[in-house]
Amino acid sequence: MFDQAVAFWGHHLIMVGIWLTLTLSLNLINGYCGLFSLGHQGFWAAGAYAAGATVVFLPHGTGLNWLGFVLSFGVGTFVAALFGFLVGLPCLRLKGDYLAIATLGFSEILRNVVQNCSPLGSSLGLSVPNVMRDATGKIPNYFIYIALSWGMAGLTTILLRNLVRSSHGRAIQAIRDDERAAELLGVNLTSYKVLVFTSGAGVAGLAGALFANYNSFVTLEDFNFNAGVLMVVMVVLGGMGDLLGTFLATITLYFIPVLLALWLPATRIPVFYDPTQGGVVYSEIKNLWQVLFSVLLIVVVLVRPQGILKGVTLKWPKFSK
Amino acid sequence: MLNFICYLLNGLSLGCIYALIAVGYTMVYGIIKLINFAHGEFYMFGAFVGYYTLMLLFGGSATGADVSFAALLGAILIAGISTGILAVIVERIVYRPLRKSGRIVALLAALGVSLLMQNGAQQTFGAKDRPYPHTFTSQRYPRMQIQPESLVPNARVMAERDVSVVFTVPKEHGRLTLVDNVVQRGNALDEFAKKRLDGILAQAKKDGCDATVYSYPAVTVTSYDGLIICVLATITLLLYLLVQHTRFGRAMRAVSHDFDAASLMGIDVSRVITGTFFIGAFVAGVGGTLGGGMYYNSVGPLMGLMVGLKAFVSAVIGGIGSIPGALAGALLLGVSEALVSSMIPQGSLYSDAFTFAILIVMLLVRPSGLLGKPASDKL
Structure with missing residues (x-):
């Protein structure tokens, strides 16, 4: 019972750390630099597959397994950053909707290529041997992974906060606010945009490497379009370019479906009358969480389009005499 | 050479399916600058309405008798009209309150609607693809x-x-x-x-x-291809007449040209937007019935995802906002996809990558598309 609870909540704590890293890095691209990207799941996938391939193709033996584990993080980050560089370079000329579609296009191309690449497991998925799992495939100690994933998220937060407050960060935000004015003031648009794409993608790749190593299995379904949409939603509802908001939005939006799936009863209710399928179609209320979640999403967008926390300043209450 | 013509015709009917969806994308974008990501789901919805109309009203089944031409036409029209009504409702509830909120927020709302429709369809219709009811057997001519x-x-x-x-x-x-x-x-x-x-x-x-x-003879057209091409031709003609020769079409062109000026001139902008959503979704619903019933012969909750994305790509290739552009882009995309799938070894595996590669090249070389107006960058 206790073990099950540890496995359940441990898994979600690790995943939330990975998602935080993803949304924080997407926030650099979307929120701070204003480059609307819909292809972050592609960078995540690139990192995960590169890391997975490193572990799989490195010769197995004592000692080398740990080498592969450590090396895979570097390779995942590097490959995703390279991919981000390659995407960022041609996409410099595009803005707004067009940029969003181009980045989506790049991630779909990557997806299609992986789908047909048999060394990477095609559409079946890639098994990544994990040094931290015991013979039965269980993870003996979740806390290492929780520490790794939250450490990664924390490190990203600190790096991002420092970057944003530096002169480079101000240049990046100037690009978001008014590209032409920024250029006139001497901000090098090309190098900053490429830098933002490369570093954002690199961090997403790091998250991908952790995901591949922790999960021991990656398939393309993990990195589908809806995953990318969810990331963008988290960033926008957190208030673009707001670190605390991103944190809250990511944790909330990650746990809402988890809790819905956990708490909704398994009672079957009629959802549809379909004579072609033999009458009334039933569905468990438990399974309706996706529908509820999308309704919730639309409602939040309608009620607070500027981000859940935008305009709300969180301060310690001051008690004056 | 003869094979080439066959592939061309095959691609043309695929392009027609893309075109039926791309028209709605481009019309909505032309008026309110919204990428309506839920449009692929309208196509899915239309396919399901057509499915149920054929099954329940006209006694169709996957292995049944041929349906009459009138029944097929009825199913197509019912699918189109109900999809149009659905789109009007979605516009009224979700998009209209967000009209002043900026494009990114509207885009998010559209993504939300798309998710809702996918998930809702998965719960009500089941996640599995079903074979479409038999309409008639495809034959080859001449x-x-x-x-x-x-x-x-x-x-x-x-x-x-x-x-x-x-x-x-x-x-x-x-x-x-x-x-x-x-x-x-x-x-x-x-x-x-x-x-x-x-x-x-x-x-x-x-x-x-x-x-x-x-x-x-070596080169033939199937009756499915013929019907799809005929439907697209009819819809193109009707759209042309509507946009160029009616008061509503004139209002539409005015709103797409300059939203604010049009509303100052006394055009009921909300009505134009409602109408545009209805027409775009009507055409997508027709496309759903034809695509599900004739081209893919299956219907499922996720059928609109990839087709919708590709239709969007064709709208961008043709120049988003321009109806002739969307038609040209869709036909071009369908034909080139068919040619790549058949002429290059293993090309069919990479047809998605090919489509998006075209998109990116197009965006880099000519972002305004084949027939779109170059966007002026106002200071």
Whole structure:
């Protein structure tokens, strides 16, 4: 019972750390630099597959397994950053909707290529041997992974906060606010945009490497379009370019479906009358969480389009005499 | 060369399916600058309405008799109209309150609607794809009737034309047309094939079916392809008349040209937007019935995802906001996808990557698309 609870909540704590890293890095691209990207799941996938391939193709033996584990993080980050560089370079000329579609296009191309690449497991998925799992495939100690994933998220937060407050960060935000004015003031648009794409993608790749190593299995379904949409939603509802908001939005939006799936009863209710399928179609209320979640999403967008926390300043209450 | 023409026609009908969706994308974008990501789901919804109309109203089934032309047309129209109504409701509830909120927020709302429709369809219709009810059997044209006696078996001579038997089977509620291929071009009409042909004819005679033997030239069009192309041509003509020669069309063009000025001139902008959503979704619903029923022969909750994305790509290639552009882009995309799939070894595996590669090249070389106006960058 206790073990099950540890496995359940441990898994979600690790995943939330990975998602935080993803949304924080997407926030650099979307929120701070204003480059609307819909292809972050592609960078995540690139990192995960590169890391997975490193572990799989490195010769197995004592000692080398740990080498592969450590090396895979570097390779995942590097490959995703390279991919981000390659995407960022041609996409410099595009803005707004067009940029969003181009980045989506790049991630779909990557997806299609992986789908047909048999060394990477095609559409079946890639098994990544994990040094931290015991013979039965269980993870003996979740806390290492929780520490790794939250450490990664924390490190990203600190790096991002420092970057944003530096002169480079101000240049990046100037690009978001008014590209032409920024250029006139001497901000090098090309190098900053490429830098933002490369570093954002690199961090997403790091998250991908952790995901591949922790999960021991990656398939393309993990990195589908809806995953990318969810990331963008988290960033926008957190208030673009707001670190605390991103944190809250990511944790909330990650746990809402988890809790819905956990708490909704398994009672079957009629959802549809379909004579072609033999009458009334039933569905468990438990399974309706996706529908509820999308309704919730639309409602939040309608009620607070500027981000859940935008305009709300969180301060310690001051008690004056 | 002849194969090439075949691939071309095949691609053309795929392009027509893309075009039926791309038109709605481009019209909505032209008016309110919104990428309506839920549009692919309107296509899915239309396919389901067509499915249920055929199954429940017109007694269709996956293995049933041919439906009449009127029933098919009725299903297409009902699918179109209900999809249009759904789109108007979605616009009224979700998009209208966000009209002043900026494009990114509206885009998010559209993504939300798309998720809701996918998930909702998965819960109500089930996650599995289903075969579409049988409408009619696709036949190939042009064809020439031949007498079975005139076919003399000769194992050494290659047949120059395909030969097949077309026969109709009486069913309880109508007739079912079936096609049985006897010999393919390039194969010899040998004793074995002749025996098979005689067997089919004898069995057909015993069952009281009409059986006719036809031969075909190398390049043919199937009736599905023909119908899809005809529907697209009709819709194009109607759209042209609507946009260019009616008061509503003039209002639409005005709103797309300058939203604020149009509303100052007394045009009821909200009504124009509602109308645009209705027309765009109507066309997508028609596309859903044709795409699900004729091109893919399956219907499922996620059918609109990839097709919708590709239709969007074609709208961008043609120049988003321009209706002729969307049509041209969609046909171009369909044809080039068919050519890549068939002419390059293993090309069909990479057709998605190819589509998005075209998109990116197009965005880099000419972001305003083939027929779009170059966007001026106002200071």
